[in-house]
Amino acid sequence: MNWGQQRIDRRTVLRGAGVAMGLPWFESLSSWASDNPAAARSEQLPKRFAALFMGNGINSKHWWATGTGVDMELSQSLQPLEPLKGKLNVIHGLFNKQATGVGIHPGQTGNILSGAALQKGSVLKGGISLDQVLANHWAEQSPQASLVLGCEQPITGYHETNFSMAYSSHISWQDANSPVPMEVYPSLAFDSLFDNHGSRRTQSILDRVQEHARQIKRQVSHRDQTKLDEYLTSVREVEKQIERTRKTKDDADERARNRGRLAALMKRPDNGLPEDIRDHMRLMCDIVALAFQTDKTRVASVLLCRDLSGLFYPFLDVRAAHHPASHDDLSDAYERVSRYYVSQMAYLASRLDAMPEGNGTVLDNTCLMFISNMWSGSQHDSTKVPLLLAGGLGGTLKTGRVLDYAASGDDNRKLCSLYLALMNRMGVNQTEFGDADRQLEHL
Structure with a gap:
């Protein structure tokens, strides 16, 4: 034939x-x-977006990059991304205004992908998240609107700040009042x-x-x-x-x-749930990779660990659970935790980069975003967030750069301005999102 x-x-x-x-x-x-x-x-070729979330910040002493392209120098915590430097953007200094001055933890997390003000008390109220805006736009183009995965079960109740723990447990929100149900079982995600x-x-x-x-x-x-x-x-x-x-x-x-x-x-x-979280996280990344490769969906979010996480890391020789370990965020132990989570992004990015598509790879037509809800776990500092992007979104996103917005002024370093820019590059033409009414400059 x-x-x-x-x-x-x-x-x-x-x-x-x-x-x-x-x-x-x-x-x-x-x-x-x-x-x-x-x-x-x-x-x-389809463009895709995936967000990978790690709660409670990183070790800031070992979170930096300098230079461009293959000559980029990466800090210790970013070393897992060394083979992908030419397809990486390290972005410093962006912040989510509605997550500052509201108290610690839930109020710093539930709007990480929406930039919406969160309501305290028994009624959930925030805003639709970036991934679900994209999912709604591409719903007719792929069999499944989005994948929303997690590696920890959600927690219930209220924090001492009077914010619902639902805000600590979910990053994907289908509207102002409802988180998207998160699949935590790899077998069920695989079946879907x-x-x-x-x-x-x-x-x-x-x-x-x-x-x-x-x-x-x-x-x-x-x-x-x-x-x-x-x-x-x-x-x-x-x-x-x-x-x-x-x-x-x-x-x-x-x-x-x-x-x-x-x-x-x-x-x-x-x-x-898999007892070894290394197996759990890798399987969830595998499922996202297969979903993107086959155009089952073009949008995914993976909550690797939630805010106030109770995950343990004996394989990293870290004795404390994730949340208490983050209170000693400048320690060598928490640096190993930070680097481990970056390795999850590196694993997924490498898988996508090994999948030929057109004249490039699936990663070339994707934007992977790694983000945490705060910079410092010991200070609960959300005045800036750690953020990494991998992939070129079909040539619309220049890569191999270090972009620093820390001294650009609050109006010019909005996280939602980045989201606006990504949405527009994916064909979702919006003039405002969250607290932003213009796209991030120099992206």
Whole structure:
């Protein structure tokens, strides 16, 4: 078969019993290919955005960068991003005005992606978050509007500042009053990625789509046949890990039923979440990578750890839990924590950068944003936030730079001005968002 004459469509998916698997970018796909597959135009390719959040700040002594491009020098905490320097922007000095002067923790977190003023008391009120503005815009272009993932269960109740703990537990908000439900179980996030439901969901996805994959393989170019094999192999590697977490969750659900409780209300590992957070975070990054590669969604957020986090890091030789460790934020121990979280961004960025798409990679058509709600955990200082961007958004975002807005004046260093600029680069043309009415200069 001449693939150049009988191309399959971009929306073709591999189907099997109770499962649907999207395809990555192929030169053979009609709506993403030109007559010359090697000259696929970048504007035909989707742009994506993902936010990765770490609560309670970083070690500021080891958070800096100088220089440009491949000659950029990165601090100790940013070292995991060394191979990606040319596709990185280190941004210093931006702040979220509505998160200052309101007290510590929840009021510094619940509006990190919205810039909205938060209401105290029993009624939640803030604003729609950046990711959900993008999700609403792209809802008709991809099967799933957004992925909202987390590696810690939300907490309930109220902080001493009279802000709801919901603000500490969620960064993605569908409107002023409602956070987007966050999926914390990797197996359920994986199932949603492949529409894997019903009695056969514990069976291998690849086994069920095998016959359709053979048919597709006969319709694509030799180069795409290789890409298809690589893609199926990567899915299988993730699926093997998911199988273990699925059993852990099923066992937790059974224990919860026997105790007359909800698994979600129990502590890790009794709640069925992966006991080793390294496995948990990596799986969530894998799921985002597959979702972006297959255009399942173009928008994602991952709450790696919430504000007031209780995660532990024995593999980093850190004795305290995340929140109390952040109160000694200039220590070597907390520097290791900071660097570990940066490594999660580096892992996801590297995965996307290894996925060919058009004349570049999926990362080249993506903006990954790493952010925390404060600069210093010991001071609860939110007068500026640590922020990293990776990826070029289809050539609309220059990379390989260090941008410092600390001395630019408050009107010129608004976090929401950055969000406006990113939205406009993704085709969401808004004149204001949060507390900003103009885009961030020099971006």
